[in-house]
Amino acid sequence: MGVPQTCGSYLILIPYTGVGEVVYLKELSVSQVQSPIGKVLTQEWYQKRPIALQDAIGRSGPVKKAGDIIEQVVLTRKPILAEK
Structure with missing residues (x-):
């Protein structure tokens, strides 16, 4: 299982890749947290999808x-300088 994250620009990738749900802080309430959790x-999707994504990244x-x-x-x- 993953750890809850606050990740700014990466936030859009969570639902897009199917590896988690997003709960916005301004909408934070017990029900807003309970449902996604x-x-x-x-x-089952949430257990399988991160593994598939990890495999795809490994092959990339x-x-x-x-x-x-x-x-x-x-x-x-x-900046990252090019390796010689």
């Missing part, structure tokens, strides 16, 4: 490298 814990080669670079730039807010 119930879906993630009980629907250069795409994974590009994603790693983008993630590093976002986290450090510094």
